[in-house]
Amino acid sequence: MPVSISVVNQKGGVGKTTTAVNLAACLAAAGHPTLLVDADPQGNATSGVGVIPQDLEFTIYDALLEQAALEETILPTFITGLSLIPANIDLSGIEIALMDRPDRLERMKKLLAAINDRFEFILIDSPPSLSLLALNVLAAAERVIVPVQCEYYALEGLTTLLQTFERVRETVNPNLDILGILMTMYDKRTNLAQQVVAEVERVFPKQVFTTVIPRSVKLSEAPSFGKPIIYYDFNSKGSEAYIGLCQEVLERVKETRAGQGAGRPVERFDESPLGERSPRDGAAGDAERLAAGDPAGGDPGQP
Amino acid sequence: MPVSISVVNQKGGVGKTTTAVNLAACLAAAGHPTLLVDADPQGNATSGVGVIPQDLEFTIYDALLEQAALEETILPTFITGLSLIPANIDLSGIEIALMDRPDRLERMKKLLAAINDRFEFILIDSPPSLSLLALNVLAAAERVIVPVQCEYYALEGLTTLLQTFERVRETVNPNLDILGILMTMYDKRTNLAQQVVAEVERVFPKQVFTTVIPRSVKLSEAPSFGKPIIYYDFNSKGSEAYIGLCQEVLERVKETRAGQGAGRPVERFDESPLGERSPRDGAAGDAERLAAGDPAGGDPGQP
Structure with missing residues (x-):
């Protein structure tokens, strides 16, 4: 079974899509075959990996309603090891x-x-709501990453979100587990950002990832080029941050899987450890192929 | 019975909240007591009229679940004749x-x-989805305004939206009627904007409002000051546009009410006709009171 991770927060603009896209790309670049699932009608995760949402024959909408075979909805991307189940505005009709x-x-x-072992990770981007669609995502994934923006009212909505996790655990998904809280849009020049991180760490001492995602022009530009940050500007702070997050995620998944003694053997995660083949190597390798005009799975495209 | 108008489009960023806030303010300024209902967990309509979403004792969430009396949830605003049922992130738990x-x-x-005749108009802002909350809005209001952004893929999602209207009509709200389609973020310098308007008018010849809302820095700035545009910069293009929309809305409501021969007498709308007391007069009057430091209902506040 692949490890399924959803990226959830009912607040908009906290960095859900950025996190789903970039973490998925880093995992793939680190040698872990990954499926990115876009479960947001805005389709920004889809365009974020170079697929144009408006031009699709099948999307996740068709997969959810069994109007298309699963395999028909899975698309390759220009990134080696990264596939996509895309979404577009049609998904708004799913409710x-x-x-x-x-x-x-x-x-x-x-x-x-129904998704088989050809993927090691499934990353799911979700809509900015606790709608039926968002609940479906929470019901489906083993683990959740909650991005939290380093801003006033950072903790706003988190109580409702945690209550929702509890409710989902009690009903459709007893195994739902918070993989981590990710602080995003951190601006080191402001006191506010530091205070917010300190406050969130005080409330959730174990959950907050050590990696903090910086506020970054490059990170906001990359989606309009249809590229994850490691393919848009590998040497940027944003790129470095998501590579760091990827490492933390791999470690936490390994720990929790070992702790539970369940799922597929922990050894599987050691087959391509970051120590031997780091995201940097993987990404650089892919970036080189990309620069050489030979991306796997076709053209990046311009959303 | 007040005239209830919802502002709906499942796409985000098309100008729903801007339209709900500014149309409500113009109607109030034109002498029609108006209730603005914020039905979006983002709470931007709430902060758009100077109320801080995070500091509220009761919101629409409590009203919907009957955890508070309706009157407890209705707040005055700094605008004469405009009241508010506010929302904040709590509303995301309503699903x-x-x-x-x-x-x-x-x-x-x-x-x-349950809202009585002390209001002539109810304007409802809705979330960017077709979630249960959005369907509640469609089930509740007689008329819908659909803002459409003058951009590529302007018509994207409209088929799903119209199918949803049909489904709502067949089930919970047979009287649901499109009051108009409003073209927003129009940039007269681009050919694209003109082409988009022409295309939407071709598809919906009767529905598109004559008034077009321009892309405008003032319109985007006003919310951060907690003010509708007619109170933020009365002489701006955006202000002029929403006053024009207000007049069109009053005319269309009058026509359709007359045509249906239902509801409260048409004459009610003539009591303060725009010819005698235009939105400009009303707004100017309120703006003067505001400038004199005597806004009705307390301080505008800073969201």
Whole structure:
């Protein structure tokens, strides 16, 4: 079974899509075959890896409603080892399509269960809401990353979010586990950012990732070029941060899987340890192929 | 019965909140007591009229779940004739709270039905989704304004939206009527904007409002000062546009009410006709009171 990680926060603009796209790209570049699932009707994770949301024959909408075979909805990307189930605005209709169905909370879970071992990781981007679609994401994934913006009212909404996790655990997904809280848009020049990080660490001492994502022009520019940051500007602070996050994620997944003694053997994660083949190496390798005009899976495209 | 108008589009960033806030302010300034209902967990309509979403005792969440009396949730604003039912991030929990209730689609409808004749208009801002919350808004209001951004893929999502209107009409709200499609963020310097307007007018010849909302720095700045545009910069293009929209809305509501022969007498709308007391007069009057440091209902505040 692949490790499934959702990126969830009902607040918009906290860095969910940036995190899903860049973590997925880093995992793939580090040698772990990864599937990025776009579960947000805005389709920004889709365009973020160079696929144009408006031009698609099949999307996650069709997969969730079993209107297309799963394999038909999985697209290659220009990044070696990274595939995509894309989304576009059609997905906004899923709420109505599912509303009266008894299995309405478990469509995504069923979808993910059908995804086989050719992927080691599944990363799911989610909508800025706690709608039926967002609940489907929480019902489906083993682990959650919660991005939190280093801003006033950073903790706003977190109580509701944690209550939602609890409710999901009690009903459709008893294994739901917070992999970590990720502080985003950190501006080291402001006292506010430092205070916010300190406060969130005080409230959630064990959950906050050591890696902090900086506020960065490069990170905001990359999506309009349809590229994860490690392909847009490998030497940027944003790139460095997501590579760091990738390492932390690999470590935490390894620890928790070992702790639970469940799932597939921990050894699988050691096959391509970061010590031997770091995200830098992987990304650089892919970046070189990219520069040489030979990206795997076709053109990056311009969203 | 007040005239209820929702502002709906599942796409984010098309100008829903800007339209709800500014149309509500113009209607109030033109002498029509108006209630602005914030039905978006982002709370931007709330902060847009100078109320800080994070500091509230009661919000629409409490009203929808009948945890507070309706009157407790209605706040005055600094604008004469404009009241507010505010929202904040708590509202994101409404989806789960309602999910298993048989009346889940009609909570907002019930809420609005309890609002009495002290208001002539109810304007409802909605979330960028077709979630249960958005469907509640559609189930509750007689009329919809659909803002459409003058951009590539302007018509994207409109098919899904219109199908949703149809489904709502067939089930919980047979009277649902499109009051108009509003073209927003129009940049007259680009050919694209003109082409988009022409295309949308071709597809929806009767629905598109004559008034077009320009792309404007003033319109984007006003919310951070907690003020509708007519109070932030009365002489701006954005201000002029929303005053124009207000007049069109009053005319269309009058026509359709007359055509249906239903609802309260058409004459009510003539009591303060725009010819005698234009939005400009009303707004200017309020703006003067504001400048004199005597806004109705307390300080504008800074969100």
